[in-house]
Amino acid sequence: xxxxxxxxxxxxxxxxxxxxxxxxxxxxxxxxxxxxxxxxxxxxxxxxxxxxxxxxxxxxxxxxxxxxxxxxxxxxxxxxxxxxxxxxxxxxxxxxxxxxxxxxxxxxxxxxxxxxxxxxxxxxxxxxxxxxxxxxxxxxxxxxxxxxxxxxxxxxxxxxxxxxxxxxxxxxxxxxxxxxxxxxxxxxxx
Numbered sequence: 001x002x003x004x005x006x007x008x009x010x011x012x013x014x015x016x017x018x019x020x021x022x023x024x025x026x027x028x029x030x031x032x033x034x035x036x037x038x039x040x041x042x043x044x045x046x047x048x049x050x051x052x053x054x055x056x057x058x059x060x061x062x063x064x065x066x067x068x069x070x071x072x073x074x075x076x077x078x079x080x081x082x083x084x085x086x087x088x089x090x091x092x093x094x095x096x097x098x099x100x101x102x103x104x105x106x107x108x109x110x111x112x113x114x115x116x117x118x119x120x121x122x123x124x125x126x127x128x129x130x131x132x133x134x135x136x137x138x139x140x141x142x143x144x145x146x147x148x149x150x151x152x153x154x155x156x157x158x159x160x161x162x163x164x165x166x167x168x169x170x171x172x173x174x175x176x177x178x179x180x181x182x183x184x185x186x187x188x189x190x
Contacts, residue, residue, distance in 0.1 A: 001186060004062050004091060005035035007071025008081035009169055018170055025172060026069075029179040030187050034061045062090055067097040067186065069178050072143050072158075073168055074104050078111040080143055092150040099182050100151050101174035102142055105162040109138040157181045 003026055009018045019035055026033035039057045044050040062068070068091035072080035079085075080102075092098050104111075109128075113120045116130040123129050128136040141148040142158055151158050159178050163171040 001031055001067060002065045003031040003033050003182070004065035004068045004087065005033050006068055006084045006087040006091075007169075008073075008075040008084060009071065010036050012169055014170075021172060022175060025176055025179060029176075029183045031179065031183070034065055036061070058087070059090070062087060062094075065091070065096070067091070067099070067182065069099045069101070069175065069182065071102075071169070071175065072100045072147060073102045074111065075169075078115050079108070080147065085147065088147060088150060092154060095154065097156055097182065097186055098151045098154040099156040099158070099178040100143075100147065101159040101161075101178050103161055103163040103168050103171055103174055105160045108141055108143050109136065112136045155185065 005019070005022050005026065009015055009022070012018055015037065019037055023033045023035065036054075036058050038061060041050065041053050041057055044053055068088060070080075070084050070088045072084065072088075075081035075084075088098060088100065106114075112130070113136075116136075119131045120128050120136050123135075128138050130136055137145060139145050139148075142160055148158055157178060159174045159181070161171070161174040161177075163173070
């Protein structure tokens with residue numbers, strides 16, 4: 001079964017090393033992995049053209065896959081990498097089995113409270129709001145409800161761990177747990 005390995009690892013200084021480690025783990029669990037960075041991107045005259053080529057290659061890779069495991073560890077803020085979120089949505093729209101992991105165990109609401117410096121309070125109807133008046137999700141989910149919901153609706157699992165800050169995008173324990181769960185659930189059927 002072909003699995004698309006989504007995540008912000010492509011931005012790491014040692015991206016190839018981390019991607020190769022994820023690929024090796026996926027193979028060990030019986031999957032055929034594909035991930036961003038697997039295909040060569042043709043040269044383009046403009047930055048925009050190059051960016052569009054990367055997008056097209058990644059969509060081609062996703063179309064070749066039958067499932068996704070997405071690294072939803074908060075990236076450059078309180079939530080998952082937006083490119084990874086797009087990829088998860090793309091695969092969910094194809095109704096592919098979806099799995100996610102995060103190396104941050106605090107749920108979305110706790111991270112939003114921290115973002116607002118703890119200043120989240122219920123409004124007159126009891127809905128939590130930040131000091132800017134914006135409503136805050138409080139559904140006891142790891143990420144935005146659409147991500148948790150998309151994974152669950154497709155029979156997947158969302159695995160979390162709390163790891164040291166310096167290992168946030170290199171610790172593969174939660175990723176390997178996703179592989180183990182997916183192998184038990186999916187490979188037996190194929």
